[in-house]
Amino acid sequence: MKASVKWVGGDTFLGLSNSGHNVVFDAGADSAAPSPMEMVLMSAGSCASVDVVSILKKAKQSVQSVEVQLTAQRADSAPRVFTKINLHFVVTGDNVSEKHLARAVNLSAEKYCSVALMLEKAVEITHTHEVVQGG
Structure with a gap:
């Protein structure tokens, strides 16, 4: 590349x-x-979102929207690296299974999202999620 x-x-x-x-x-x-650090943060979110959407589709979940809300903390002094990142997934759909969403988020976090897996070598990364029924 x-x-x-x-x-x-x-x-x-x-x-x-x-x-x-x-x-x-x-x-x-x-x-x-966006700044370079904002791009890194959004890259982690987009990488994980691709995984979550793909896994939910394969599980035949009726997903209408997926949004990942990203929050990050940075070091106070230079280099102002990320110290913590949280990816919070909000999935809207009809009868979307909490169990399927949790599995999708975990698979992304532990196996598939190369951006977050690379970052977690230096950053504490957490994942949370919620299902919103209907839409």
Whole structure:
């Protein structure tokens, strides 16, 4: 896998993935895009969400929406790394099984989400979830 990041002025950078997709990053106070650390956090959430949705679909759950709410704590001094991350999954659907959701979240956390599994070597990562019936 390859990628590049190019400075485009001010505190703004443009990332280009090997698959040809552009992503804007911004580290300034008046940022026009997410910071690199925000992107890392959202990457963990999107990686885990892909797993959870896939597992719930395979379990034939009637899922209408999946949202992961991410919260993180960072070190007080440089380098301001993440020290804790929580991924809270909110799944809405018709008769979605709490048991199936718990299994999907656990499989993502323990086996499939490469981003979170990589981060947990240095960060305390927790997972919580809830089912909202109907929608």
